[in-house]
Amino acid sequence: MIKAGIIGATGYAGSELVSLLLKHPDVEIVFLGSSSQQGVVFSDIYPRYRGLCDLVLDESDIVKAAEICDVVFLALPHGLASSFVTSEILKKVKVIDLGADFRLKDVSVYESWYKVSHNGRAVMDQAVYGLCEIHRSEIGKTNLVANPGCYTTCSILSLYPLLKEHLVDPSSLIVDALSGVSGAGRSAKVANLFCEVNESVKAYGVASHRHTPEIEQELSLAAGMDVVLTFTPHLVPMNRGILATCYAKLLDGVDEKTVNDAYAKYYGKEPFIRLCPSLSETRDVEGTNFVDISLRIDTRTGRVIVVTAIDNLVKGAAGQAVQNMNIMFGLDEKEGLI
Amino acid sequence: MIKAGIIGATGYAGSELVSLLLKHPDVEIVFLGSSSQQGVVFSDIYPRYRGLCDLVLDESDIVKAAEICDVVFLALPHGLASSFVTSEILKKVKVIDLGADFRLKDVSVYESWYKVSHNGRAVMDQAVYGLCEIHRSEIGKTNLVANPGCYTTCSILSLYPLLKEHLVDPSSLIVDALSGVSGAGRSAKVANLFCEVNESVKAYGVASHRHTPEIEQELSLAAGMDVVLTFTPHLVPMNRGILATCYAKLLDGVDEKTVNDAYAKYYGKEPFIRLCPSLSETRDVEGTNFVDISLRIDTRTGRVIVVTAIDNLVKGAAGQAVQNMNIMFGLDEKEGLI
């Protein structure tokens, strides 16, 4: 059995990890850490887990966790993980970080978007961007995986084949995304109160959301050139789910068949990507690790429109983290996830 | 024009008052006070009011408000109003308190349920319980109205005719009530976050909710004897509305006609009470000052079941406050409300 620890276990992503790991046949949870609720029984915070996971929350200490775990998941506010993870830690334990600290290859880009200094330069070269479908082989060889953000997973996978195969104008990309409220986390803010969110929708972080550089980094890699795009997130009144509607201008001569073939080429055998004839809806992926991708060509304007749905807490966080763990430990990638 | 002020204007009840008073043909809002957001423009907190009410929030000071207002509404956490309202204030201005401080005639009952000391004993004899349909004539003669709670308005009006007419066993009363989340207020608490409330229902304050003594006070008055009952509030995932399902054992010989006649006797001419043949639903009173009452007899068990709907922020708070204001100023009771 793989011994697993979670630091930052009381947030929504941490709690979802508990749920998935409890069902995983090869994993035992041995450590739950929390800086704010140390000493509290986990199932007193989440009564849903009563009788299923009644561990007492330990402190938020990766050194302690590394002593008894084979893998440690970090679900922390940005800026903390880069201080916690050292070369010594990585010699003892595999680390999967659900936060942003190790996602951006260029630390100065990180510092510019996140407005904090990065303290993990020494281990950056070990960090692999954990978008399993794209970086699978490197994930299998490292001890430090930077689990992608929720919006980014959905956005990158939506557009990757188009850029990799040079089917669209890279300067024409727009990602318009909708997220359930769990994406905003579990901290007590007026803006996230039920009555502030319910029966309303809004855009936020327009032209400035921190997931933008992460999407651009990966799509630039795919395109072999610098890609800059517009990303607009919206908050919608539901607990879970992300729907990304992505727009790109097709290059001359690219037709529907070419587009479909490209997606089939890259995703046809992926266990967690479903190419859907009907338009994707978030309810169809709720609680699953699936990425439902649907494609439409707007012949009037020469655009391709990609509509993709994921569960932000599963493929967008905890599920992809488990998928990464499976790859890192050489397990069947679907283990515990289907 | 009546010059009105609101202290505690940034909560949900205060904001609803702004909305109602803006539409009232005889009222002008001249003072908005807030202890936490003094100096902020009201419509920056509630952009809904942009262009409609752009007053700058003043401090939470009743003395200052009394200088320029004809009526001051208080929408404050319990314990504050009883310190603010003095005989001097009441000589200058009419006060309508939306909080609990002046509702319970017996100050010791207040102190026992609310766990704070009461500082307004000197004006308690001027306080009238502002349930308009029951205390209309006294409301017209005082300068201090204690606006009833949301659950209590709904519960008392549901059962009042049954007790006043001695149709039921006073020891058999149960009120099982459902509330939208705005009833919990606008403070930043994890328990009221969207993801904590959405897609779930719960009971709370079982056998201990503070609205209980208020319901009992008024029903005891109606019955001419001490009434003790069970009151169970529940939180449901919607913004507004209270539905109270009330149970009482009919006395021998009381039939459906007797029951219906009693409600017609007390409520038949009330402008804001509708006796409904179909079962009441909260959506039908949303945004209105109506009280929708429906009655069913369970002949198998000898019980009457009263199902009543109000909007917790209107008839359960701001609307009833305006209704009280109308009575206090000798206006048509419906002014600004229909």
Next chain:
Amino acid sequence: MIKAGIIGATGYAGSELVSLLLKHPDVEIVFLGSSSQQGVVFSDIYPRYRGLCDLVLDESDIVKAAEICDVVFLALPHGLASSFVTSEILKKVKVIDLGADFRLKDVSVYESWYKVSHNGRAVMDQAVYGLCEIHRSEIGKTNLVANPGCYTTCSILSLYPLLKEHLVDPSSLIVDALSGVSGAGRSAKVANLFCEVNESVKAYGVASHRHTPEIEQELSLAAGMDVVLTFTPHLVPMNRGILATCYAKLLDGVDEKTVNDAYAKYYGKEPFIRLCPSLSETRDVEGTNFVDISLRIDTRTGRVIVVTAIDNLVKGAAGQAVQNMNIMFGLDEKEGLI
């Protein structure tokens, strides 16, 4: 592998059964029947199951299903199952009926509440009421289980220990229950449209809901005397979940400890019942087969208040059906459910 069939697979309960059986290690789904959508691929109706269950829907024919199945689940409108299930069928296959047809021992009571004639009298003596925690041993010996209703599972389990141990006045029982909208089924009715249900609550079937005689049958058995009670269902704007708030008058001398001991006696070792110190919430049982029971004593009125949460589609339908299947086949009762 147990070969399983579902007739009425396209309703919400049928779809939930598909979900649970797909995860069950000892079951293979071999037959899905539907009267309205024969010939359609199941995952075209529920894209959530794309790649997981792509069976073509067969006709709604139990004879055909019995040829290839070891167990057939029926999820049909009332009146149909009593025509389908014959002695010959029961010699070939185990049947678990999620509808009402075989739940009421007294067929005349069934016909009086459901307003249809009962065509299954010949097999009624084989029917066992499938409330696992109460009738486990009989379930293990029959081929025909009548899976209880959602409200009834929640209500009976809430009150059973009180009546079995004679701790309360049987004439004082009131069950006030809240249900998510999936309980209303998947047929196209204006009353169940999003905009009709959202942001509102209502009571329905007051003093007349068909689950009442089912609750009374089982509680009468427990009490050893005829029990008549008041049951009031409400519709709340959420997909899933039932919360039952149950009231009973304690007999003289019954205190909190006696009550708690009674629940511990009957439920202490039940794998799917959790006795909760904090008040039950439906979100904590969502997607699970758990029954979360919490107890409060209202010493002021001498009542016990039992607040119980289940997922209406799991313990209230498909989950309990799987639990029954596990018992009927001699499997671990928790198999595929935890």
Next chain:
Amino acid sequence: MIKAGIIGATGYAGSELVSLLLKHPDVEIVFLGSSSQQGVVFSDIYPRYRGLCDLVLDESDIVKAAEICDVVFLALPHGLASSFVTSEILKKVKVIDLGADFRLKDVSVYESWYKVSHNGRAVMDQAVYGLCEIHRSEIGKTNLVANPGCYTTCSILSLYPLLKEHLVDPSSLIVDALSGVSGAGRSAKVANLFCEVNESVKAYGVASHRHTPEIEQELSLAAGMDVVLTFTPHLVPMNRGILATCYAKLLDGVDEKTVNDAYAKYYGKEPFIRLCPSLSETRDVEGTNFVDISLRIDTRTGRVIVVTAIDNLVKGAAGQAVQNMNIMFGLDEKEGLI
């Protein structure tokens, strides 16, 4: 008093019209028509109006309505209004059609998108597109107003100043819009059931939605050239509201000030358009006739992003219809709306 009739009164737009006209100081509702519910009391369908509007529904007959009304509102499925409205009718009564039949100047475009033949060619030259802020003067001179669609009102007003002032590349326009479920109407369809819509989002009508040619017609007029754009509607789980996020490529040299000045020029004095410094949210316009427009420049990509919120049933339907009525009758445009 203006005597008003509504044909198609039982849909969501019709019901909203009733609500608005009841509050309008210069209007009396004298006729409500319905093809499906003739003879039923309106408030039995919408108990919300009990005591406020208890008219019996008449047949769906514009000739009959024209006899007693000064203005008739049509809220009908497309294809009906074009048969109902004749030159004779327009001599007797002003008509405001909330449907699509008279919106598109080119009848062949209508027939191609709506797949029905158009029977109102004879009156097409009298029809004025009732987007008040743009066609105010023509509205004042006609007896037939084609009230714009909900998505179109929001989309056109979002982009109009940019095209009118030639600030953006007309080939770069994308409108990505979110709508509450009332936009889908009140007919009984499985797709609009609560459990099908709640906790999910989806795109629909991608590259094919019928509001597209309406948006293109008006923006082409503004630009003085043919405009073709991509319009993507989404369904979100809330009752009301539309949020349009609109993208356009700025022409060289156009900066933020130029953009802001353009919006101020066209909308600065509009009573129902608010130019908002913070990003627009649908809750802030709920139940109002306001159009909240917010602007952001994405300097990295050279795009302007316009985020606009309306209430689909008010400014997107009934409210704009009342605004049109006010203009047609020479009343203050804000009458009954603020």
